[in-house]
Amino acid sequence: MCSLIDGAAPPLRSGGIDLPILNPTTEEVITRLREADAAEVDAAVTSARRAFDSGPWPHLDINVRKDILYAIRDRIRAHAAELAWLECTGAGLPLQRVLDQVQRAARSFEFFAEVASTLHGDTYTQTKGWLTYVTREPKGVAALIAPWNAPLALASMRIATCIPWGNTCVLKPSEHTPLSVRRLVEILHEAGLPPGVVNLVNGRGSVTGAALVDHPGIDLVGFTGGTATGRAIMTAAARRLVPVALELGGKSANIVCESADLERALDGSLVGIFANNGQQCLAGSRIFVQRSIAREFIERFVARTQRIRVGDPLEPVTEIGPLAFEGHMQRVLAYTKVAQEDGARLLTGGRRAAIERGWFVEPTAVLAPSNEARVCQEEIFGPFATFVEFDTLDQAIAMANHSKFGLASYVWSNDLDTAMRCSREIRAGTVWVNTPMMRELRAPFGGYKESGIGRDGPAASVEFFTEQKATIIPLDPPPMHRFGA
DSSP, X not given: OOOBBTTBOOOOOXXXXXXXXXXTTTOOEEEEEEOOOHHHHHHHHHHHHHHHHTSSGGGSOHHHHXXXXXXXXXXXXXXXXXXXXXXXXXXXXXHHHHHHHHHHHHHHHHHHHHHHHTOOOEEEOOSTTEEEEEEEEEOOEEEEEOOSSSHHHHHHHHHHHHGGGTOEEEEEOOSSSOHHHHHHHHHHHHTTOOTTSEEEOOSOIIIIIHHHHHOTTOOEEEEESOHHHHHHHHHHHHTTTOOEEEEOOOOOEEEEOTTSOHHHHHHHHHHHHHGXXXXXXXXOOEEEEEHHXXXXXXXXXXXXXXXXXXXXXXXXXXXXXXXXXXXXXXXXXXXXXXXXXXXXXXXXXXXXXXXXXXXXXXXXXXXXXXXXXXXXXXXXXSSEEEEEEESSHHHHHHHHHSSSEESEEEEEOSOHHHHHHHHHHOOSSEEEESSSOOOOTTSOBOOEETTEESOBSHHHHHHHHEEXXXXXXXXXXXXXXOTTO
């Protein structure tokens, strides 16, 4: 399995490095991935550069470009079952979750095609005798780096926010989960996308990713993934003053107040931490429960957790599948000991699931002594919930904000003043009130603090992926000093 450059697989190089791609459910090798070295990255960037500088894509009539993006939407939907099977097989995500994400990917191309078709400039005539008009132009060639936890959903979002304006790109998926993304890029070309607009390179971040970010032909970088990697990418991009958009980690607070509808709060809290196998940056992993309801709520949460169906992600009844790769499973399991060393009490789980093969972890919950515990401050990124009790809303908000992250937050309360105060005072890019995760494509999405830089969304994507140009024209010849006359 190799790259896609100019819409086709490049000739296989001798002496390259092959990386095994394993099925996280069976631990079997599915295929081998040929890692793109600096030379292959250069070929991909050159293709994207050529497509931007002299290809048709940036100059197409917006209606033609929109038609192609709509065709991409339709073709993704037509291949939904195939893409879902690849995602389940390669990333271990439960089938129903993946089917929803395939539809989200299709909708993203449709939505940003519509936004691009409404893009307009501005005209200024306030200064007498002058006409100034402002236009927007595509920014150039983007390096797009997608993570392993939701490959289709997050890679498609990176592409769909980049190319509608006329940009071209080179996409690097995770070396752990390349299967569905590779097929997605093939589908883009089958739908009529010109060669070179979206190129794909595969490999590790330290090899392929580093060569991509450092390439002089790259004009901007979009990255979704961990905060440590985001910091390294930003440092590399800064050497050439290349702008970056970074969607990074999270340790989101989920506040359950005594004024909440406890049944809905229970359902939403379980979704908030265990959806997507717990592997999501916006997971509500710190569950703060008001002390007056804490015992009942936690007992019911634990009972429900123990009934979660863990197993083969291709089975429709499965609620949690395997973690994406073995190293990550071991990291998540290590936090059971970390929690106990900090004085937390293990409520359920904390072990590898009793399944013969696969990187399965029992859904886990612990009760921490305080928000200072490492399991409250460090992103675990797995099916691992941490409870902390609170007495007053002041305490809950203070704990929510006592984190280096600020991606999202959840609030469960039927008291309007409580909900509005949390919205005002919690420092997070998204605050969900009485609901688990809902993504409104029209709204900005991103985080405060170490959860990222920039936002996804129509206005933010226009700002990041386009340049503004002011053209100034005198309506009458202006007086000028005639030097040397």
